[in-house]
Amino acid sequence: MDLGLKDKVALVPASSSGLGRAVAMAFAREGAKLAICSRRQDAVDEVAGEIKSQYGTDVLSMDADLSNKDDVDKVLKSTLDTYGTIDVLVLNAGGPPPGTFDTLSDEQWYQAFELTMMSAVRLIRGALPSMQSKGSGAIVSMSSSSIKQPIPNLLLSNAIRAGLQGALKTLSDEVAGQNIRINTVIPGRIRTPRIVQLDAANAEKLGKSQDEITKASESAIPMGRYGEPEEFAEAVVFAASERASYMTGGVFQVDGGAVKSLW
Numbered sequence: 001m002d003l004g005l006k007d008k009v010a011l012v013p014a015s016s017s018g019l020g021r022a023v024a025m026a027f028a029r030e031g032a033k034l035a036i037c038s039r040r041q042d043a044v045d046e047v048a049g050e051i052k053s054q055y056g057t058d059v060l061s062m063d064a065d066l067s068n069k070d071d072v073d074k075v076l077k078s079t080l081d082t083y084g085t086i087d088v089l090v091l092n093a094g095g096p097p098p099g100t101f102d103t104l105s106d107e108q109w110y111q112a113f114e115l116t117m118m119s120a121v122r123l124i125r126g127a128l129p130s131m132q133s134k135g136s137g138a139i140v141s142m143s144s145s146s147i148k149q150p151i152p153n154l155l156l157s158n159a160i161r162a163g164l165q166g167a168l169k170t171l172s173d174e175v176a177g178q179n180i181r182i183n184t185v186i187p188g189r190i191r192t193p194r195i196v197q198l199d200a201a202n203a204e205k206l207g208k209s210q211d212e213i214t215k216a217s218e219s220a221i222p223m224g225r226y227g228e229p230e231e232f233a234e235a236v237v238f239a240a241s242e243r244a245s246y247m248t249g250g251v252f253q254v255d256g257g258a259v260k261s262l263w
């Protein structure tokens with residue numbers, strides 16, 4: 001199936017590893033031109049090298065801390081200076097730290113707000129004018145199953161991602177008439193370096209093997225396994241594509257059946 005993404009410009013942030021990396025690779029496979037970034041220039045350059053050698057598409061790789069306004073502005077400016085447009089904007093950043101209500105300071109709340117909410121707001125603000133002048137565009141937010149079913153010990157993520165989803169749903173209504181679509185794809189538990197590290201940390205804390213922890217976690221998922229980053233990436237690329245031309249304001253889960261809610 002031709003997804004209609006050839007030569008489209010896709011900005012995929014937080015893409016040196018995990019889900020962001022897989023999404024960037026999938027856009028490259030479709031022939032899109034990429035702008036990618038993360039805090040580690042060497043790591044994101046490595047991904048750019050893989051993209052170029054595997055798919056031969058243009059890639060701009062930048063270092064940026066997405067919780068920092070100046071860095072986000074720099075990413076937007078470099079992308080627009082290089083390609084002249086942004087056709088697809090992916091919203092992705094590292095997750096906020098874990099914690100329960102009584103353990104989190106004001107500083108941690110503000111920092112998580114900058115990372116999860118304001119990075120998205122600033123990226124959209126910077127990319128929207130180019131989509132509006134072109135008369136088309138797609139924004140895909142990479143969120144979490146926590147917007148449907150809050151996850152224990154992830155209070156910041158639960159609170160701020162849900163707030164962001166409210167903002168995106170509102171905005172999707174405002175820009176739908178301009179042929180700009182906004183959708184959200186939510187991972188359940190996908191086998192990225194972060195998930196592997198979390199399992200290792202839990203194993204150490206509980207005095208069990210990492211394999212035991214992973215197997216227990218997988219057994220709670222109806223499909224009986226973690227997802228692979230590439231499986232998640234396919235949904236993001238489809239939501240951004242011309243084949244999803246009448247889909248906007250939606251939330252699509254890639255979770256092996258883990259979320260228990262109806263909607």
Ligand SMILES: NC(=O)c1ccc[n+]([C@@H]2O[C@H](COP(=O)([O-])OP(=O)(O)OC[C@H]3O[C@@H](n4cnc5c(N)ncnc54)[C@H](OP(=O)(O)O)[C@@H]3O)[C@@H](O)[C@H]2O)c1
Nearest residue numbers: 014016017018019038039040065066094095189190192194
């Ligand atoms: N994997 C899952 O099952 C799952 C489930 C629910 C939600 N999520 C969410 O999905 C997102 C991606 O998760 P992942 O599993 O792919 O994590 P990951 O494997 O740890 O990758 C995170 C990526 O984000 C970048 N990053 C982190 N903080 C950043 C910052 N402040 N500025 C710029 N880049 C930053 C990292 O690169 P640098 O270190 O180079 O900056 C890395 O490329 C996270 O928000 C996570 O909470 C994941």
